[in-house]
Amino acid sequence: MADFDHQALPQLVNNPQDWSLVIRPQRGLFDLRLGELWSYRDLVWLFVRRDFVSVYKQTILGPLWYLIQPVLTSIIFTVIFGRIARLSTDGLPQFLFYMSGTVVWTYFADCLTKTSNTFITNAQLFGKVYFPRLAVPVSILISNLIAFSIQFLLFLGFMLYFWLNGANVEPNLWVLFTPVLIVLMAGLGLGFGIIVSSLTTRYRDLRFLVTFGVQLWMFVTPVIYPVSAIPERLRPLIALNPLTPIVETFRYAYLGSGTVNGLNLLYSAGVMLVVLVAGVLLFNRIEATFMDTV
Amino acid sequence: MTITIRIEGLSKEYRLGQISGGTLREDLNRWWARARGRPDPTLKIGQENHGNRQGERIWALRDITFEVEQGKVLGIIGRNGAGKSTLLKILSRITAPTSGEVKIKGRVASLLEVGTGFHPELTGRENIYLNGAILGMSQREIDQKFDEIVGFSEVQQFIDTPVKRYSSGMYVRLAFAVAAHLEPEILVVDEVLAVGDAEFQRKCLGKMSDVARSGRTVLFVSHNMSAVARLTEETIVLNEGRLVLYDQTPRAIDYYMSSGFAQLGERRWQAGEIPASAAPFRPLQLRLCNARGQVSESVRSTEPLLIEFHYRLDAPITGLRVGLYLQTARGETVLTSFDTDDAAQFETYRNRQAGEYVSRCEIPADFLNEGRYVLGVNASSYRVRRYFQDEQALSFNVDATGAPGSQWTEARLGLVRPRLSWEIANQGVRSDA
Known part of the structure; x- marks a missing residue:
């Protein structure tokens, strides 16, 4: 009888399903717990809302800034690079050319710079309560996507205006590829961003490097010039930049000028996958103990 | 009974001081060497690889x-x-x-x-x-x-x-x-x-x-x-x-x-912690002792407690007053007191010669309420110069076991908890005239 009790009891207590949570030192490399992130989707959504609602509070123009920013940037580019420097725009209206580049580039650049601060700006929050840390960069991606959509609609509006006025713009079937381009940009921005944010927990220098680096990166991406304006021998070099095919394809799809090359896009997708996987793995690794080093 | 938390062999190690092993380049080198199964190139020859430098680590939980x-x-x-x-x-x-x-x-x-x-x-x-x-x-x-x-x-x-x-x-x-x-x-x-x-x-x-x-x-x-x-x-x-x-x-x-x-009721100042502007005043240590003379971080409110401030003067100082600030952990000031508050004492110590001193004072029993307190020290010559100040030199706890009113388990409001003498008089039955 005693035997029976002894056998039954430990099994009851040790039944692994009884524990709702087991905390262990180092999780497996691929134990990403994305399911947990899904269960916190309400939080991701509220972060998106918070970012969106709070950014333009106490500003006079409010969300109008989402529209003003790309228009002003495009005007400035038109004046400086178009009128003064006289860079080629592949025969496209200069304003539309720069706007297409700016809108696309801004989404990638914002995703990168904003996610790269994840650990530093949220140290206080992360130090007090647990939730899947990936919720923060993912929410940044989504709120930037909203901003991008607004700016993209604006771009379509300008495109229509120029088209009605007889400008030489030829949208084609590649526009169906837009979602793919967005995913590529989001993935690259997130991947690079969380790599940087993971590394900044140890090397703070990277924070300063990011703002600077993203600016430089823009100049090696065909944002203010078309690939066709680049000397032939430098083309392979600029093709190394995974952003090049994305910006070029976008421009070709909506404006009908530029170069589209499936192989180059595939290359971008490959880079995105590598960077994103490396980023998530690194982030996952840092997340567990970063409070000790911040 | 069901167990809601089970902790087994839990340890936590912290690295002190410098967080990373050095520069980014050094870290990358080490990582690359490890990836190829080579020995750590940043270690000195003959140095064993104990994960990392041993001296910089402490066990917060063991x-x-x-x-x-x-x-x-x-x-x-x-x-x-x-x-x-x-x-x-x-x-x-x-x-x-x-x-x-x-x-x-x-x-x-x-x-x-x-x-x-x-x-x-x-x-x-x-x-x-x-x-x-x-x-x-x-x-x-x-x-x-x-x-x-x-x-x-x-x-x-x-x-x-x-x-x-x-x-x-x-x-x-x-x-x-x-x-x-x-x-x-x-x-x-x-x-x-x-x-x-x-x-x-x-x-x-x-x-x-x-x-x-x-x-x-x-x-x-x-x-x-x-x-x-x-x-x-x-x-x-x-x-x-x-x-x-x-x-x-x-x-x-x-x-x-x-x-x-519980003993930690002591604060020693290292040379590096004292600002140069404090000279010629040099704080040495601040100690908090219980009624039995033991240095302690936790004291009982029903016993007197002794505060000792040791310091050295490298040159004579005129009009020096050495004092204490006592605050609650929430930042309310309980009292301020100086060693020359007493007029006669002030005359005696108008000039303090170079040398080592200790200023000692007693906080009486049945005075402080329970809770956490912060003790600060100050050394100055009134309207002339402030030599040294540390508003949070040490903190300590007061335990109110046996204090007035401890037959009721509620927390007492107030900074002090004195044993006041109460008189209860039965006034008899009042009848209206």
Whole structure:
């Protein structure tokens, strides 16, 4: 009888399903717990809302800034690079050319710079309560996507205006590829961003490097010039930049000028996958103990 | 009885000082060498690879093993740096352990998290949802409890106003209301780090008792022995990261108070900590002694306590006064006192020659109320110059066991708890004329 009790009891207590949570030192490399992130989707959504609602509070123009920013940037580019420097725009209206580049580039650049601060700006929050840390960069991606959509609609509006006025713009079937381009940009921005944010927990220098680096990166991406304006021998070099095919394809799809090359896009997708996987793995690794080093 | 928390062999190691092994280049080198299975190139020849440099590491927790039954209120005591907060951080998954395992049944929440993630630009309503989600509530759960939370917080009128317009009281009330409706299976309360006014702290402790009464588990970290005695049945004592005792609360407190663990009532100033502007005054050490003359971090309110400030003058100083500031942990000043307050004393020590001194004073028994206090020191010549000041030289606890009124378990309001002489006179039966 005693035997029976002894056998039954430990099994009851040790039944692994009884524990709702087991905390262990180092999780497996691929134990990403994305399911947990899904269960916190309400939080991701509220972060998106918070970012969106709070950014333009106490500003006079409010969300109008989402529209003003790309228009002003495009005007400035038109004046400086178009009128003064006289860079080629592949025969496209200069304003539309720069706007297409700016809108696309801004989404990638914002995703990168904003996610790269994840650990530093949220140290206080992360130090007090647990939730899947990936919720923060993912929410940044989504709120930037909203901003991008607004700016993209604006771009379509300008495109229509120029088209009605007889400008030489030829949208084609590649526009169906837009979602793919967005995913590529989001993935690259997130991947690079969380790599940087993971590394900044140890090397703070990277924070300063990011703002600077993203600016430089823009100049090696065909944002203010078309690939066709680049000397032939430098083309392979600029093709190394995974952003090049994305910006070029976008421009070709909506404006009908530029170069589209499936192989180059595939290359971008490959880079995105590598960077994103490396980023998530690194982030996952840092997340567990970063409070000790911040 | 069911076990809600099981901790097995839990250890946590911290690296002190420099966080990384050096520069990015050095780290990359080391990583690359490791990836190829080569020895670490940044180590000196003959140096063993002990993970990293040994001297820079400390164990905040070392091989902790214990279990907590469901519905228990467990006290966790130990002096500063004993590992109490690290333990709570691991339990609430803010940081991961170095080795060992924790198994938990149910949701863990902490009253530390009050107001976490509140965004000043968002309205009260928006913040309830955001804060709730951060604490792990689903949107549906918050929807259900929304009215209750708003009612509890008493800020109905301002629920659609940005919280940056709130008074600090309203802010804390709203934040607490969200945390209080979380209904975790396990509640973690770190009184050491808890901020807020006395009223708020009382609310926290009240909430804690409610949780315990409803059959859920509470872990309570505190320096305040009377609160631990009042609220818990069992207590663990931590010392230098190790679990030294797990027993009934009265026995655990007795053990902690009588063993050397509580002793830290001492502050020594190293050469590097003293600003050059202090010369010729040089602070040496500040000590807090209990009635038996032992240096201690915890003293009883029913016994006198002795404060000793040792210092050296490298040159004579005229009109020097050396003094103490006594504040509560919440920053209320209890008293200020100088060693030359007495007019005769002031005349005697008008000029102090170079040499070593000690200024000593006694705080009488039955004077301070229970709680945590901060002792500051100051050395100045009135209207001439301030030589040295350290407003937080050391902190200590006052335990009110046996103090006036301790037959009632409630916390006493007030900074002081004197034994006043009361007279009760029976005036007889008054009859109207």
